[in-house]
Amino acid sequence: MAVPKVAIVGRPNVGKSSIFNWLSGKMISVVDPTAGVTRDRVTQLLFHEDRYFELIDTGGIGIVDSDDLSDDVENQIAIALREADAIVFVADGQMGVTPLDQEVSEQLRKIDRPKLLVVNKCESTRTDLELPNYFGLADAEVLQTSVKANRNRNELLESIVNLLPPASEFEYEEGTELSAEPEMKLAIVGRRNVGKSTFINALAETERMIVSEIAGTTRDSVDVRFELDDKAFIAIDTPGVRKKKSLANDVEFYGLVRAQKSIRRADVSLMFFDATKTISKVDKQLVEEIEKSYKPCIFVVNKWDRGLEEKMTSEKWAEYLIKTFASMRHVPIAFITAKDSKNIRKLINLAQSIFKQSRERVSTGLLNRVVEQAIDRNPPPMRRNKRPKIYYATQVATEPPTIVVKCNQPILFDPAWKRYFLGFLREELPFNEVPMKLYFRPRHDEEDAG
Template sequence: MSVPKVVIVGRPNVGKSSILNWQAGRLVSVVDPTAGVTRDRVGHLMFVGDRYFEMIDTGGIGIVDSDDLSEDIERQIQTAIDQATVILFVVDGITGVTPLDRVVAERLRKVDKPKLIVINKCDSTKTDAEIHEFHALAPVELLQTSVRANRGRDDLMKGILSILPPPAEGEDLEGKTLAEEPELKMAIVGRRNVGKSTFINALAETERMIVSEIAGTTRDSVDVRFELDGKSFVAIDTPGVRKRKSLANDIEFYGLVRATKSIRRADVVLMFFDATQTISQVDKKLMEEIQDNSKPCIFVVNKWDLGLELGQTTEKWGKYFENSFKSMRHVPVAFITAKDSHNIKQLINLAQSIFKQARERVSTGQLNRVLQEAIKDNPPHIAKNRAPKCFFATQVAVQPPTIVVKVNDVELFSPSWERYLLGRFREDLPFKEVPIRLYLRGKTKEDGDDE
């Protein structure tokens, strides 16, 4: 990669994630007073002046992880340091130099890369006289910051730009490419430990996310860009969700909120299930969120190798989905084994296909031919001694395809007939596997008489 990487490192709870969010201008990384919140590498593409670079947050060095993932977190930190162009060594201006800060300094002393020491949490000038002690950590420039007081933000950015190496050949082009909208944004959602991060790593062909048998490893929603067949995609790995009453702490609550936000900003949602587990209330809750946002979706049954060992079949799962999600029978189903990369390319191709369906626009003529045929085959029943009439239909939007049918009186049409009409539109128009929004609109005075 030609785009420089500015990696934020330091002991736990010195405000590394806050600094990333502060500079990015939005919530990129989960922030919580609990030490060790960040586990994966979390990055954000920056464009400042005429330079592109990626700012990367890392886990706290020296953390003893509550889920025994310390080795995995450490490996992610080391990967970030190895790939870094510039290192921001963050310390806490309130607590001063700690033994763990010295451990971090000793580790970074062996890394021959440009560095800055960022003395964070300097909310006022009261700490200014004490910053000299941080000079002992490394012979590099010291910068004071406070995210809370919005102090030193511009100075920090100027400091970063001053020690970035000259632009490499192709850096600007690659930065512009990374800044462009991808071909497709896919949210990877599901309950905990269904293999979402394993799938992301298979796509990225690197261990970008920590993969563990411990449920709930991912705490941030992390965007991972990858290429396939010359096209650029973004996969959004989301925290695994569990029942609200089971949420252990604020960190998991933020993860739940971010999972739902990821659904809203995705083009297609890949809803993951474990082939060895039954569908849960959490799965149904997530599907409600997907349905409420009218997002194209694929049911992804992961760990299919284990499912086959249990004697499962694609037909059984198809029927299971139909019975569990009766209003989502249009959703296609994919069977994969992420750890072996089995059927992953086919899944991405399917995601592209349904995204294309969601953006289709049909002519008013075609739409009204389907409408008239539907009425001919199954006319709506007379209600309130009046005959329901449909005058014309038009598609008013895409993503999702949205169809408005002008009628004489909305109240004359039963919900069952509306479902029938929606089914006919799905069957006869190029929207077979995506949600459709259908609205009946009554005539107004401006439209003239019913007849």
């Protein structure tokens, strides 16, 4: 790969994720006093002094994971170190050098890569006097930083750039491609342990995320770039969500918030269900969040191989979903087995199709011919002894397709008739499988959304 990679490593809770977010200029990794919050590799493409490089945040070396995922975390760190062109070794300037820092140091000495030792949390100049105590941790430049006090951020970026290998002839070209907007962003959403990370790994064709039978493995929302048919996409892997009253700590609360943000910034949401489990309250909360965002969505029934073993049929599952989510009848349904990469390409093609639908725009002439057909087939009923009248309609926006209907009095249109009307428009216009916004407006200034 032409763009060099820089891994941030160190023992737990020295501020690696804080430094990662600080250099990235935005909140990406979850930051929490709890040791071991970061488990997966989290990456961000940065550009400084005419150089592109990929910054990689990793879990704490030596962490005893509460869910017995220590080996998985260590494996992710090992992958990051193996791929890294340079290493940023972070220590805590307030705690002093610990035995675990020494262990990390010994591990890193065996790796022949350029290194930088960053002594973090140096908010006060009093910590400067302790700096010589850290010199033995690495045969490398030593730099003091403080995310809290915004100390030496630019110096840190410059030091990292100085560690990079000479720029290849393709670095700028590839960096520009990686920083370009992808074809589509997919939010991978679902309750815990439905196979979201397995799906991401299948897309990326690498052990990009930790995949485990333990529920709630992913704590960060992680963007994974992948390519299909020479087109670039972003898959946003979100933390598994459980009921709000069951949130055990701040880390899980952040996970819930990040799942909501991921839905909002994605182009299409893939709502995952486990073929062997019934629909839960958490599933309903997530679907409600997707519905509120007016995002195109696909219901993805994963672990379909197990569903077939239990004599389940796609017709039964489709009926179950439609019955549970009546207001989302337009949402297409896909059946996949992520661990075997079965039907994944079809799912991405379907996502592209509905994303395209959400960006369609129809002419006012076509729209009004369809409006006339809807009225001819089922005229709006009288209300308050008055006849509702539609004068014309026009599409005013896309993503979602948004239609304004000019009428005599919006209040005269019965809610049931509005649902019929919206369904008719969806069927007759190129918006079959995507959410739409429909507003009834009087010809003058009176406001009444439908």
